[in-house]
Amino acid sequence: MNCHKAKKSHLTYWEQSPARQRELEAHLQDCPPCRHSFQQLSSAIQISQQILRPEERPEDFAPYWHRLCRRLVKPTLSQRFSESAKNIVALINRATVGPVPAYAVAAVVLLAVAVLFPLSQTGNSILSTHADFRSDLVPERFEPMWASTKDGMTIYTLAQNTAPNPAPSTASSTTAR
Amino acid sequence: MKKQINSTGSQESLGNSALAKAKPATETVDSSPEEKEVLEIIIKSQNGDQDAFKRLVEKYRSQVVGVAFKMVGDYEDAKDISQLVFVKTYQNLHRFELGKKFSTWLYRITINASIDFLRKYRRYKHESVEDNLHELRENKGDAEEVYRRGLIRAAIEKSLERLSFKQKSVFVLRDLEGLDIKSVSQVMTMPQATVRWYLHRARSKIRQELQKNYPHILERST
Numbered sequence: 099m100n101c102h103k104a105k106k107s108h109l110t111y112w113e114q115s116p117a118r119q120r121e122l123e124a125h126l127q128d129c130p131p132c133r134h135s136f137q138q139l140s141s142a143i144q145i146s147q148q149i150l151r152p153e154e155r156p157e158d159f160a161p162y163w164h165r166l167c168r169r170l171v172k173p174t175l176s177q178r179f180s181e182s183a184k185n186i187v188a189l190i191n192r193a194t195v196g197p198v199p200a201y202a203v204a205a206v207v208l209l210a211v212a213v214l215f216p217l218s219q220t221g222n223s224i225l226s227t228h229a230d231f232r233s234d235l236v237p238e239r240f241e242p243m244w245a246s247t248k249d250g251m252t253i254y255t256l257a258q259n260t261a262p263n264p265a266p267s268t269a270s271s272t273t274a275r
Numbered sequence: 276m277k278k279q280i281n282s283t284g285s286q287e288s289l290g291n292s293a294l295a296k297a298k299p300a301t302e303t304v305d306s307s308p309e310e311k312e313v314l315e316i317i318i319k320s321q322n323g324d325q326d327a328f329k330r331l332v333e334k335y336r337s338q339v340v341g342v343a344f345k346m347v348g349d350y351e352d353a354k355d356i357s358q359l360v361f362v363k364t365y366q367n368l369h370r371f372e373l374g375k376k377f378s379t380w381l382y383r384i385t386i387n388a389s390i391d392f393l394r395k396y397r398r399y400k401h402e403s404v405e406d407n408l409h410e411l412r413e414n415k416g417d418a419e420e421v422y423r424r425g426l427i428r429a430a431i432e433k434s435l436e437r438l439s440f441k442q443k444s445v446f447v448l449r450d451l452e453g454l455d456i457k458s459v460s461q462v463m464t465m466p467q468a469t470v471r472w473y474l475h476r477a478r479s480k481i482r483q484e485l486q487k488n489y490p491h492i493l494e495r496s497t
Contacts, residue, residue, distance in 0.1 A: 113471055145427060159333055166332065
């Protein structure tokens, strides 16, 4: 075991398997810096155990119980109902208000997609940008996909609208004005 | 403080206290006579016997107050929390599943109540002057020792403030209360690996904080 591994695993020495503990002990015995680090950890835990112990103050159980007794009331049906209602509201809040950051991220992603892939690339927007396109000159099942200008003429590339068929055939004819 | 590692190199050289923590605690639900007695008391309490509940409170009061104290850092607040815990226990005793360990259930209520308290008041109350005076009277005038303990305690409490609620709960249950990892994971309702991770973070932060701000405490004790 090297120092890097030892420093990571000695923090949970007491939770390791016996084999792993032996491996760690072997390293600690040969490595003074790691040993010092482990000793400090043990000290920190032991001091905490010693210091954070409530001082048992002499106190009779009777006043404690008397005080508690006044609060020991079984909840009424209405209290139980309001408690359940509160739980339901909390559950809904958790689902709606809780993942607000996730909703924000999703909104940003959608916005980015909308900016990067604008609707102007679709066939419908060709009609809006080229208002002079005469749709009455082409059969109904064709719609414009692309437009380019050459020698003062606008050339439209049409695609067959095959709504009932999921696989459309493209660019079958052109028309010029 | 005893040295955990010495130069002889044997396993005993790690020190009893360090190795004692590694002892796996077995989770028995109702095998011991004590557990059977507790089960009887619970069944009586569930049937509305208030005397039985009184015995239950008497039996577990110090455990509840102890955990709450370690979580919030003030004895009076811990007593208030313990009252709240027993009220909740009384009101929800019918929900307790008899096949499970009562102390685990009680630990969970105590930890949750303590976290609620900390969330509400957002502070870890430090020991007051009155508390120190009380301790001074109890120790019959050993002022220097009381002062030294007060300093160490303030240092540890300050380092505990740096922990998140979950890290603190796991540290209190495992390192201060001595529960095994399986019990801690049951109390915290999280996987054992997650408990280990929180424990890892908590221990690392506490040592780091003590090393940084109060190195003399650790050096003196090693």
